[in-house]
Amino acid sequence: LESPLSLEKVSERSGYSKWHLQRMFKKETGHSLGQYIRSRKLTEIAQKLKQSNEPILYLAERYGFESQQTLTRTFKNYFDVPPHKYRITNVPGESRYLHPLNN
Template sequence: HLDQPLSLDNVAHKAGYSKWHLQRMFKNITGHAIGAYIRSRRLSKAAVALRLTGRPILDIALQYRFDSQQTFTRAFKKQFNQTPASYRRALDWSSFGLRPPIRMGAFSMPQPTMVTLPET
């Protein structure tokens, strides 16, 4: 629900904890503050939208709950070290700055396999 309003009070109520206790638990388990995590996830979703759509930057900023394009650009540049416009125009798409969702529970990385290709 990153494109919808999220208040700490509502999240804490749904979780059944006080907001103070929820913040402490989230930080202890994940190592991230809730607000910072939500912001970085919103920016990551916005970065994907910048690369995969031609929508105006302001529309993407507003969709992911930023008050203005200026606020969005400042936060985006802090996380990705470039402006949204330059991120969109870049020839390569680096994963630098993207924040994946936190996965709780059993999760294992796929095992690498060696492949030998015939000579050409």
């Protein structure tokens, strides 16, 4: 999740066409592949915000966001609170965590 992950790369590695991969993934999980990847990244960032003092800018870069502002906007849309407030408060966010899929 820390490296750039595109639908093209995933479909190439899976051996399925992009269209077929997206359709199968949505059918099995209820999420689009893009939504799933974004939600997993945000979940990992949220956990790191609570467990470390890594700067938000570093997390944005590490997880492939274009800027800290892009991460902040995306994080706030998902967790209803910006990353800096999430880190310093006891905002319950675990209910929004998206855990890895099991094989």
